[in-house]
Amino acid sequence: MSLLAHYDALLLDLDGTVWEGGRAIDGAVEAISAAGVPAIYVTNNAMRGPDAVAEKLRAIGLNVATHDVLTSAQAAIEMAAEFLEPGDKVYVIGTDSFRNLTTEAGFQVVDSADEQPKAVLQGLNPDLGWRELSEAALSVRGGAKYLVSNLDTTLPSERGLLVGNGSMVAAVISATGVQPSSAGKPGPAMFHAAASKLGSHSPLAVGDRLDTDIQGGNAAGMATFQVLTGVSGQLALIEAPKEQRPTFIAESLADLRLTRNELAPGSQGGFTARIDGSDILLERGTDESTSIQALRTVLEVAWAFPKPVNLIRPMSEAAQRAVDNWW
Structure with missing residues (x-):
């Protein structure tokens, strides 16, 4: 069952999540259009009014009205x-x-x-x-x-x-x-206001930045969905304090089609992870294993450890490939 079967609305960040400088991130428009639940765009960027933001979103192919946008201004x-x-x-x-x-x-x-x-x-x-x-x-x-x-x-x-x-x-x-x-994220007020505008009881807060999008969604008591297309990368996730840890981790909005189990931290792709002193050993994996599967595997262990980990040590060829581009 798709993740979105469990939620009745998307509260979407813009910069680094839907677009970069007004250019649609690959797969974002298609994922939002196919979501099957209403969306509202909750942005900390105060440079444009909601009418101008809605117009730019329509220009990249999304069906958006002015009232579908909530800015920090x-x-x-x-x-x-x-x-x-x-x-x-x-x-x-x-x-x-x-x-x-x-x-x-x-x-x-x-x-x-x-x-x-x-x-x-x-x-x-x-x-x-x-x-x-x-x-x-x-x-x-x-x-x-x-x-x-x-x-x-x-x-x-x-x-x-x-x-x-x-x-x-x-x-x-x-x-x-x-x-x-x-007034903006990471305070919970914008998230509550956005959910109220949609009449949503089980929204999913989506963003790229741990210290605003994810922390704010968590503070509002919502499930949170982190994408790796913007500010916060894999290493920031590993080091994230509890209040900034997302419920789900994705490469991009295209992963909204996946299931809860696929998106949540846990052992995936044939990888295993364990603590060795203050390091995490990432082991096993296969030729088909992906970097995001390795990350979710590591996060389950890192977030259960009572203090920050020192190093992520890949112990196989698959593990090395998976972590080569982490940042």
């Missing part, structure tokens, strides 16, 4: 609304879409700390510079509540990992000593 504005009044002044570091969403929510977007904003909202903007960060720092030092869309330090792209919002936020933290509240 939307979540940050909802967080701000808990303590702001309509018409309150807000300084926004972000793209025009973030500023427009803030205005549509009933707040007054200002351009200077001199206007004494009651809140600073910060999301990723590739054109962000010293002036904007300085105005944010002055606003926060002046008493403005500091809220950010997310704290991802990197952003996956087809060229590699780019600077993420969290890296920009670090500059304001350094200048003010103030830690912001983050």
Whole structure:
């Protein structure tokens, strides 16, 4: 029985999971289209509004409406609304879409700390510079509540990992000593909101990043599905703390067709794994054994061990082939 027979919705991350820099990851569109359950796209990327994100998803072949997208910019504005009044002044570091969403929510977007904003909202903007960060720092030092869309330090792209919002936020933290509240993943709020929008009782949270997608889904009490097409690789999984360990491990979204047993940590592909001191010995395997089967085999042992393992030691030709490209 396919994994998806056990879940009634997909909560899908975008960057590194569905696409890289707007280019569909191989097999992603086909897997989502064939899933047979509704999907909502839950993204920490605040650069585009939900309408623009939906349009880009349609451009790669997915049937997506604006209400099928939940961005961290939307979540940050909802967080701000808990303590702001309509018409309150807000300084926004972000793209025009973030500023427009803030205005549509009933707040007054200002351009200077001199206007004494009651809140600073910060999301990723590739054109962000010293002036904007300085105005944010002055606003926060002046008493403005500091809220950010997310704290991802990197952003996956087809060229590699780019600077993420969290890296920009670090500059304001350094200048003010103030830690912001983050609306996005790994907090559970976005996951609960996404499931509620779909009326889902048993959603599957899907993503590529352990410290946001998986940790957030786990915090929300949901089953989590990790793909190896983005930020977090095999070695990060082996070293993952308990709160960042996914329920299922996959090479890509194409593996949604597999069964629970195939996707969960456990001995697979003829491999066995055991502890030797502080190392894990990966043994046996066959000519048909795959790298992901070796990984799931190792994870069952690594996650049961009470302290971090030191080395993964391949003890056969099949094991060596399987781990050669781990990162």
